[in-house]
Every structure is written in structure tokens, then in C-alpha cells.
Amino acid sequence: MPNKILLAVSLSLLLLAGCDLGPSNIESATARQILHLGNGTEPKDLDPHTVTGVPEHNIISALFEGLISVDPATLTPQPAVAESWLISNDGKRYTFTLRDNANWSNGDPVTADDFVWSWQRMLSPALASEYAYQLFTVKNAQAFNHGELQDFSQVGVKAINSKTLVVELENPTPYFLSLLAHYSTYAVHPPTILAFGDRDQAGTLWTRPGNLVGNGPFTLDSWRLNYIIRVKKNPQYWDHQTVRLNEILFYPIDSALTEERMFRTGVLHATSSTPLDKIASYQTNDPDKISIDPYLGTYYYRLNVTEKPLDDVRVRRALSMSIDRQAITDSITKGGQIPAFTFTPPNTQGYFANNNSIRYDLAQAKQ
Incomplete structure (x- = not known):
């Protein structure tokens, strides 16, 4: 040991x-x-499903938001894109209700289907996400990631409607909500990904200024390599009225x-x-x-x-x-x-x- x-x-x-x-x-x-x-250091990319570093995490946390956040003092799960959730008596089924006013930075609504699409991307063997294991508590997620299961519809995540997401777990997992606060489980904007490549293709230009569409409190304004990354307040963010900062400048x-x-x-x-x-x-x-x-x-x-x-x-x-x-x-x-x-x-x-x-x-x- x-x-x-x-x-x-x-x-x-x-x-x-x-x-x-x-x-x-x-x-x-x-x-x-x-x-x-x-x-x-200079971030390698700003793709929530492929990066692993702290510098990337800091910027991604400004540009994207997941179903859940955590209280920084107590680490207690807090509503984010999901305004509420229900847990079944056996602890294996989670039903999330997404906010009606949760939008992408281009004005598109954030939907349950976006999370299903994004989790399929994150778990895709071809993408080779190093954080794929964050979702291995989800039914059949590990089998899909390891190539043992080809049909993603057998994985335990379903969009019941545009604002209702149901997740089935392999076993009761008391810390599951906390896992969803990790940026690797965040949704990405499907049309933006596909505009610059395939779903499971890493390193495309979708994360560049003018291309990136996020759902966090800030949007990507500029990225000057090895100098500065500037993000600006996102007026489409559901809670934008409580965001005090107008800009953040990240220096690599x-x-x-x-x-x-x-x-x-x-x-x-x-x-x-x-x-x-x-x-x-x-x-x-x-x-x-x-x-x-x-x-x-x-x-x-x-x-x-x-x-x-x-x-x-x-x-x-x-x-x-x-x-x-x-x-x-x-x-x-x-x-x-x-x-x-x-x-x-x-x-x-x-x-x-x-x-x-x-x-x-x-x-x-x-x-």
C-alpha cells in the first residue's frame, strides 16, 4: 500500500x-x-469531457454549469441547472427537474436531451475521457465506456421530456449527487460540437472564442495563448442577476x-x-x-x-x-x-x- x-x-x-x-x-x-x-499553466482545452487540470477546471466552472453544484463551505449538493430532484426509496433512481429558464449562451434552452447526448459523448470509448469513471455508478455506463455494450439506450439515463431527466444507478450511491458537481458530467451544446466535428472527436475548434456556447455565468470573450483568457458575464444565465462580476481575466x-x-x-x-x-x-x-x-x-x-x-x-x-x-x-x-x-x-x-x-x-x- x-x-x-x-x-x-x-x-x-x-x-x-x-x-x-x-x-x-x-x-x-x-x-x-x-x-x-x-x-x-496554459489550459490544454476548455472541453469539460476531455480536460483534467485545475487551470481548465477554473475556467470551465465559469463557462458551464451542471445539474448540481455544492455549497463551498459544507459540500452539500445545491440546485444548479436542476432546480429539484427526487430519489426513489431504493436509492437507485434519480429524477431531475431542469429549470425552465436554464439557457445556453446563444439563447437555446438547456434540455434533458442535452444531458443524455453529453453523457453519451463523455462515456464514448472513442473520446477516451479520463473522467469517464465519474458516471460509472450509472446503470451500464461502465460497460458502454469499455465497449462491452454498444446500445447507449441501455445506459441508465433518459429524457422523459425536455425538462425531466431520469437516471438509474447500478447500486444505491449516497454520493451520486456530489459526483454531478464535477465538470466532467456537465452538458455541452450538441449543435456546437457537431458544427466542428463528430460527437466523440476531441480537440476541435468548438472551444474557441466566437464558437463556444456554454450555460454558465460567463461566456468566453477572448483567448490569447500564453497571455490571458477573458470571460464576460452571460446575460442568458438563469441566475445572472446575482452574478456580481462583469469579467474575469485568467492569466496562464x-x-x-x-x-x-x-x-x-x-x-x-x-x-x-x-x-x-x-x-x-x-x-x-x-x-x-x-x-x-x-x-x-x-x-x-x-x-x-x-x-x-x-x-x-x-x-x-x-x-x-x-x-x-x-x-x-x-x-x-x-x-x-x-x-x-x-x-x-x-x-x-x-x-x-x-x-x-x-x-x-x-x-x-x-x-
């Missing part, structure tokens, strides 16, 4: 203003409700040093890329500009346990006991990370792993 190392945290620098080129523009950008964000920046400097000099409102040697300085000198929050991610070693000596559980246990996770978080990473003794972070939606985890004990490890 892998040795767990650290529980990751989300580290952000937040400046409650924004700008284009420097401090003189900060108040102007804020007054215009324009947010400037450091976004890590490969270097954490560069991104932190852009934040420090007033080019960015916020960054999640902070060099470790800068953290202490912010905590001491600018504590109001730094926020350290829990993040669901675990760093670990993945070991080949079929080869000697790692095929011996006693060796693996000794290795795990020899790692001082607390010392690593206190003296090396210094970013508020939490030592991880189980793969699932503590208090994940109320779940705590048992107390049989392996703690640091060098003397015992040597035995």
Missing part, C-alpha cells in the same frame, strides 16, 4: 482590488467589477515566482501559486493578504509492491513509520499542510478514518 505523506492545503494570496498594469489601475478594475486571477503563468511577483506588484487580485519561501513573509508582514484553507488532496508515494523488498508488508510498514510527516509540514513545506495518516482527509463530508493509521515511530521501524 502507498505511504501517505501530506494532506494538501489550498494556499492563496488575496488582494481585495485588481488592476491591469499596476497599483494605479487597482481601484479602476475593482470599480468595474473585473477580477484578475493567476491561473497556473507557468512560474510560481512570476505569479507571486505579479500579485505583489498589483497585476493580480489573487494567486494560488505561492513559493514556499514567501509564505512566512506574508504571514508576518501581510497576514490579510494570505489565506490558507483545507484542500481535498493527498500527497503519497506509489510503490511497486510486487518487487522485493516492498512485497513484504513489514517493510512497507517500517518505511511508513520512518516518515516524520509533522517535521515535513513544519520545517519543509511550511504552508499549513496537515500530516496525512490515511488516504482520505479527515472530516471529508463527515467521514473520519479509523485510528489504526501508522504513526511516526523510528525505533519501532528499525525493528
